[in-house]
Amino acid sequence: MSGIYRADLLAGKNAFLAGATSGINLAIARRFAELGAKVFIISRSQDKIDAAVAALGGDAAGQVADVRDYEAVENAVAACEAAHGPIDIVVSGAAGNFLAPAAELSSKGFRTVIDIDLVGSFNVLRAAYPHLRRPGAAALTISALQSFMPARQQVHACAAKAGIDQMMRCLALEWGPQGIRVNSIAPGPIGDTEGMARLTPTPEAQERLTATIPLRRYGESSDIADLAVYLCSEAGRNVTGALMVSDGGQTVGGSAIEMGQ
Ligand code: HXC
């Protein structure tokens, strides 16, 4: 536990997290649970659900649901409410990604990532909507720097994440009057995830990337978990429609004009 938040900050809160059987989203679920929340997680694999629920302990529960399958997501949010009551926090972080040059990417490959990331995030937030506590609920989508920075071999992820962020702003507009906040986090490279290991597999690739980051470090999934707590707790009560970047300054570093010797 990071210890930077009061230990009971999320006591009595009920959180539903999509794609939380590994990586960043599992770290968010873990931090929420450590701070007293009841967590309910979904992903495609029963084995991964079982392992994550066992690791989370306490009241944690979960169910298999592919975010592309609206009915399965609806069933899961209903099961979450039946188990834990009205939903205070919903996190939509399931994603699929791989490196592929646009000219070699099939239409189905492009569509697959749009379906998981963008349509999946709509499905999760839309299905959760009737179950959200109002006023007071917080919804969070997980985006990426690819949302606003073009990247080679990432046309599918860039398009999907840009869509997620604009969807997030529209939902913040429509749901704000009911006391529901909607925000997005864009992590930079997060070192302790398999996804990042796949995208920058060699020490040389990692060094090249780190050199573009002003803080000269990859992020950690716990950095994103702490930011998620801020956004989804009372601390973030006046924040909605925001895209919060946690990237060690990579985006400002990448656009800097280098002068001098
Ligand atoms: C080109 C590819 C490909 C690749 C799949 N496809 N992998 N094209 N290069 N490496 C194409 C396939 O050829 C196929 O099109 C289409 O995509 C669907 O592939 P399936 O394998 O049938 O899809 P599915 O079983 O649904 O799996 C989805 C997946 C897979 C995205 C392809 O990798 C997955 O399940 N990923 C989940 C885990 C993950 O990716 N995590 C990373 C999270 S984010 P054709 O036309 O050939 O049939 C992360 C950090 C990113 O890593 C940070 C920035 C966003």
Ligand code: NAP
């Ligand atoms: P990860 O470890 O690959 O986790 C992805 C999670 O989503 C898993 O729990 C996976 O479980 C689940 N999932 C995948 N497809 C799904 C589907 N169709 N339906 C339901 N669940 C699905 O990913 P990560 O690297 O931690 O990334 C998490 C989020 O952060 C993503 O949105 C990613 O784009 C974003 N991000 C990551 C980084 C990074 O450096 N890692 C950087 C920027 C943004 P199953 O396989 O069991 O379904």
